[in-house]
Amino acid sequence: MRLTLAAIYVLLGVEAFFFAAFFAVVADVKDVLELSTFEIGVSLTGLGVAMVLFALPVGFLIDRFGPRRLTLAGGVVLLLSAVGHAVVVDVWSLLGSRLLLGLAATIVLPASLTWLRDLVPAERRSMALSAVMPVIGVGSVIGPVMGGAIADSAGVRVAFWAIAGGVVASIGLLLFSAAAPHLNTESIARPRVILPLLRREPLVLGACLTVIVATLGESIVNFLVPLQLDEHGVSATTTGVYFAAGSVLFVVAGAVVARFADKTVRLLVSGVASVTLVVILTPLIGSDALAVLVSVLILRMAVLGVLWTIAFPLGGLGATRAGLASGAIFGVLMATIGVCNIVGTLVAGLLADGPGFWAAYVLLAATCGVGALVLLRLALQPRPDRVVPTAPA
Numbered sequence: 313m314r315l316t317l318a319a320i321y322v323l324l325g326v327e328a329f330f331f332a333a334f335f336a337v338v339a340d341v342k343d344v345l346e347l348s349t350f351e352i353g354v355s356l357t358g359l360g361v362a363m364v365l366f367a368l369p370v371g372f373l374i375d376r377f378g379p380r381r382l383t384l385a386g387g388v389v390l391l392l393s394a395v396g397h398a399v400v401v402d403v404w405s406l407l408g409s410r411l412l413l414g415l416a417a418t419i420v421l422p423a424s425l426t427w428l429r430d431l432v433p434a435e436r437r438s439m440a441l442s443a444v445m446p447v448i449g450v451g452s453v454i455g456p457v458m459g460g461a462i463a464d465s466a467g468v469r470v471a472f473w474a475i476a477g478g479v480v481a482s483i484g485l486l487l488f489s490a491a492a493p494h495l496n497t498e499s500i501a502r503p504r505v506i507l508p509l510l511r512r513e514p515l516v517l518g519a520c521l522t523v524i525v526a527t528l529g530e531s532i533v534n535f536l537v538p539l540q541l542d543e544h545g546v547s548a549t550t551t552g553v554y555f556a557a558g559s560v561l562f563v564v565a566g567a568v569v570a571r572f573a574d575k576t577v578r579l580l581v582s583g584v585a586s587v588t589l590v591v592i593l594t595p596l597i598g599s600d601a602l603a604v605l606v607s608v609l610i611l612r613m614a615v616l617g618v619l620w621t622i623a624f625p626l627g628g629l630g631a632t633r634a635g636l637a638s639g640a641i642f643g644v645l646m647a648t649i650g651v652c653n654i655v656g657t658l659v660a661g662l663l664a665d666g667p668g669f670w671a672a673y674v675l676l677a678a679t680c681g682v683g684a685l686v687l688l689r690l691a692l693q694p695r696p697d698r699v700v701p702t703a704p705a
Contacts, residue, residue, distance in 0.1 A: 316431060316489040317440070320424045321447045323387055323482040327420055328451030330394060330413070330475050332559065333459025335534045336552035339542035340468045347403055349539060353661025355406040356535060360657070362414025363650020370418050371643020379427035379639070380489065386419030387483040394479055398472035414650065422642035425624055441628055442570035442577065445621040449563035453556045460552025468548075514690045515630030516641060518579040519623050520648050521690075525586045525683040526619035527652035529593065529612055532660045532676050536669055537596075537609050544602050554606055558613030565617030576618075577625045579691035585618040586684030593680065596673040 334341075342352050374382050393416055396409030425441060432440040462471040541551050569576045592612045595604050624642060631641040656676075663672040 317428070319482070319485040319489040320383070320427060321444070322485055323383070323390075323420060324424060324444060325447050325451035326475075326478045326482045327390055327417065328448040329455035329458075329478065330390070331417075332452040332455030332555055333471060333475060333552075334397070335538055336456035336460040336555050337463040337468050337471060337548050338535070338538050339551070340463050340548050341400075341406070342539070344468060345400070345402060345406065347406075348665065350661045350665050351403045352539075353535065353657045353664075355403055355410055356531075356657040357654045358407045358410030359414035359417065360650040360653025360655075362411045363418045363646050364654065365650075366415055366418045367422075367643045367645075367647035367650055368640070369643075371422055371640040371646070374423050374426050374639030374643070379423040379430065382419055382423035383427060384483065384486055386416050386423055387479065387486060389419060390416035391476055391479040391483065394472055394476035398469050398476065414653075418646050418650070421624075422639060422646055425628070425642055426639045429628055439570055439573045441625045442566070442573040442621050444624070445617065446563050446566040446570055448620070449559050449566050449617060452559035452562060456552030456555035456559070457549075458552075460548040460550075464547060464549045513630045513634055514579065514693065515626050515633065516644070518582060518687055518690050519627035519630060519641075519645055521683050521687050522582045522586075522619050522623040522626060523645050523648050524652055525589060525680045525687075526616055526623060527649045528656050528676055529589050529619075529680055530616055531653050532656045532672065533593070533596075533609060533612060535657055536660055536664055536672060537605050539664075540600055540605050540669060541602075541609075544605075546602075554609050558610040561610065561614035562617035562620075565614045566621040569618055569621040573625060577622050577629065579626070579687055582619060582622050582626070583684055583687035583691050585615050585622075586680060586687055589615040589619070590677050590681045590684060593673065593677050597670050597677065600669060 338352065341347075342349075347355075370382065389412055393409055393412035396405065396412055400406045400409055425444060428440045428444070458474075459471045462474055538551050541554070569581075589612060592608060592615060596608050624645060627641045627645050659675065660672040663669075663675065
């Protein structure tokens with residue numbers, strides 16, 4: 313089991329390296345392809361589009377065919393995306409590569425989480441699932457520094473070829489891993505169960521709200537702040553260092569939450585963290601000073617470490633309370649992330665090119681604030697006496 317756990321965590325770390333490295337070099341990609349801010353925003357929506365289109369089907373496929381097969385398939389798609397980023401020539405090829413990256417993320421994260429949930433004993437399950445985000449954080453620490461340094465010294469394309477090599481190594485390790493225990497097909501969620509579950513199971517709804525706040529607070533800032541840093545003359549290497557510093561906070565916060573997962577995977581913790589995120593983001597509205605940009609870019613990662621570490625275990629607990637397999641529930645969360653990526657990056661790009669960056673940050677803070685209030689309201693409601701039963705086959 314230890315080899316399997318290591319293989320899963322390595323793949324997730326490499327994927328996080330890929331994600332984080334891209335945002336450290338996004339200004340270089342913009343310059344090489346001679347794109348506008350809006351065009352970059354359009355290409356970034358590829359990730360969200362793939363999640364929206366494929367997250368729910370992938371969730372049901374995970375429950376039906378097993379997480380090991382889907383995790384390996386996701387690794388192959390991740391490799392194709394890395395190669396695509398290395399040979400990109402225009403906005404459309406970049407969009408295609410981002411679509412592949414979105415598909416890879418849509419498969420790898422829920423499949424690997426389901427694999428962990430099925431493989432690890434119940435008493436260690438929350439900790440194993442919560443540990444995923446600190447592992448992802450480690451990849452996010454290394455990715456911006458190495459990606460930015462490679463891009464500055466050898467070119468941005470070489471950075472993506474290096475990422476492709478890392479994906480190949482992680483796939484090789486996965487081939488020696490063990491399969492998860494066979495699921496009882498009666499526990500597989502049917503599509504008609506999902507909507508009632510969102511309405512009646514506060515943990516699943518809270519998990520969705522948590523990923524909404526976390527995705528917007530991550531993707532929009534990751535998109536806009538590096539562009540503002542580039543206007544200040546900050547290099548890709550230095551931007552990567554800033555991202556890495558924030559990722560250190562992400563890892564530490566996530567590790568603390570994971571260590572005490574039985575106490576921290578709560579709606580109240582998510583609500584308080586969301587309020588804290590709004591407070592951290594607010595200075596971006598009134599200032600584009602370098603110190604403000606860097607401070608927000610780094611400090612918000614501690615809160616994101618809490619939110620991301622809580623989100624999927626909350627969804628898993630909701631699935632358990634409903635007597636369902638978790639693949640479909642994780643698919644719902646991935647679809648939610650996809651919608652937020654599409655809407656967030658498109659609207660942020662339009663506002664940044666129009667009224668200005670401040671307008672995008674106003675909308676971001678307001679949206680996260682609403683999510684925080686709803687989370688706190690859910691946390692203060694009494695838990696229901698019964699959960700949504702599994703629909704008959």
